[in-house]
Amino acid sequence: MLNRRKWSFDFLQVDKTPSKRRSLIILNQPFTLELFLRLWDATDWRCCADGGANRLFDLLQQTAKAHASSERVIDGPCDFLPDLIKGDLDSIRPDVRDFYASKGVPVVHDHDQNSTDLMKCVVEVQTREAQQSEQNIIIILGGLSGRLDQTIHTLQLLHKLRKERSDVYAVTDDNIGWVLDEGSHIIEIDHSIVGKTCGLLPVGIESTMLTTEGLQWNLTNTESSFNGMVSTSNAVVASEVLVSTTKPIFWCIVLAPRQG
Template sequence: MTSWNVEFLQANAPASQRALIILNQPFSSPLFHRLWNACKWRCCADGGANRLYDLFSRPEFKGDTDFRRLFLPDLIKGDLDSIRDDVRRYYESQGVPVIQDDDQDSTDLMKCISAVEEKEQVEEAPRNDVILLGGLSGRLDQTIHTLSYLHKLRKVRPRVFAVTDDNVGWVLDEGEHIIHVDHDLLGLTCGLLPVGISSTILTTSGLRWNLTEHPSSFDGMVSTSNHLVLEEKEVRIKTTRPIWWTAELRGSGLV
């Protein structure tokens, strides 16, 4: 039984053995602060550096404090075809390593995951949970890449989460899982998505519409728009093949 939670989204979650990868997609200030504070190491994937830099141009950051200097990433990495010149100059002036990797067989996300792995090897550190800020919104091809890549990563990095202002999602490998539900953070809607597989057999408890030894596939039933139950503090899922679990975020819980 594999246990899961989203405690990294809690308001005062302590910085833990987690790595944050900021992708080139929009995000809100409250979500950013939750994830930044919950992680010990932070990386921008190419144009994700633009998103981080521009965050501090918003009205709530006006004043005498240079907020950008308080939120410097540990690394910026990618093929650097998206990062703006002014953003690159600023972060380099602050001592942030900006690494260009022109490997055309890997995406900026893949390059950043490699950086996490290199850091772990050098430091002989425990494996980090990885949190992607972005990856499930915007361009469809990029979303499909996130779905595909995390599906592949499940065997070597079993805890990789993708978070947007609307959703949190991750891959449940074949077997049994228990998801501890924080109803202050998660909205009602959730889904079990058979992405990257021909089919699976699902058994669940703790959902509004539970399944018992039920086949799920793109050619058959897909459990989208299912609901969490407020009286239930956990969801149990048994799957014969890896699937994507997604849950809606409750926006008010991040304010």
């Protein structure tokens, strides 16, 4: 029997007890309060990548003014203080930086111009892990929308991290994605969390041979490449999706519409 890697994104389930430590990295891209609260509650350490602090601050300020949350009372940014803000600090606004600094949140200026703000935050997670002797699940809030160059960077970083980390996910209000390394995989599908539309994207490789089960349009030892076939707009039709790939491939699936 094949040795298949099992995947579950149960951190998107409400009130799910975590099996591992989880770190959240908030990027400088828009996100909704509902998704933010779900990921904040699912993680035990949170970091804003430079301008991600602006996004967090503004969302909580707007929510407090509008009293928009029906599930919990939010008085403002004081209710959700990140553990760290890190980057080259060219995006964070002075008022946001001053606010968080006044609340005791470390604001770290990393001058390394050869690494992005996201990379700087990943290094911080790795530093903490060395002290804990335990690898965290990394959840990136953002990174798959907005500027194309930043999206490609997210895909590249996940591709590179696959050899040294077991779980790195990128999540937006539209979808969740991660890299399936070469080999066989089982992806558990919970349709209270995700919808049906999915894709298998050959990013960072010349080509791969794919075999799948559980999709509307399954592949059987089919070559996938940017010069040939790419499985986009596919659909999940089972409670599990099986993927076998000869090279790493990026898997993505839409999030289910918010109920209510």
